[in-house]
Amino acid sequence: MKLKLIRFYVFCVLILVSVKSSAQEKDRLSPQDEYKAEIGIDGGGSYYLGDANSQLFNNMQLAYGGFFRYRFDTRLAAKIELTKTSVFGQGFNNNPIYALDLTGEFNFFDLE
Numbered sequence: 001m002k003l004k005l006i007r008f009y010v011f012c013v014l015i016l017v018s019v020k021s022s023a024q025e026k027d028r029l030s031p032q033d034e035y036k037a038e039i040g041i042d043g044g045g046s047y048y049l050g051d052a053n054s055q056l057f058n059n060m061q062l063a064y065g066g067f068f069r070y071r072f073d074t075r076l077a078a079k080i081e082l083t084k085t086s087v088f089g090q091g092f093n094n095n096p097i098y099a100l101d102l103t104g105e106f107n108f109f110d111l112e
Helices: 002-022
Strands: 037-046 061-071 076-089 092-106
Antiparallel strands (some): 037 061, 061 076, 076 092
């Protein structure tokens, strides 16, 4: 009988502790603590597919660059990216290629 009573008290304490911990609110970031911009680097491989190269992934070259993204709010952002690579293939010298991209982003879900 005494063992059942101890189990009951332990069970009640565990229930109360779990209810209290789940009822606490998470602290939200204040508007001045949220970030608005980010910068980064990217890298990978690139290749030319066309008349001078008819095989996939043949003569792959290194591609690298950087980006800057500005968030207007939690759903809208704009990103500018600069990438450098080179093309190598039959009839091509190892010429550098620079790609500048401007992208608009819209998130359907609030990811914060």
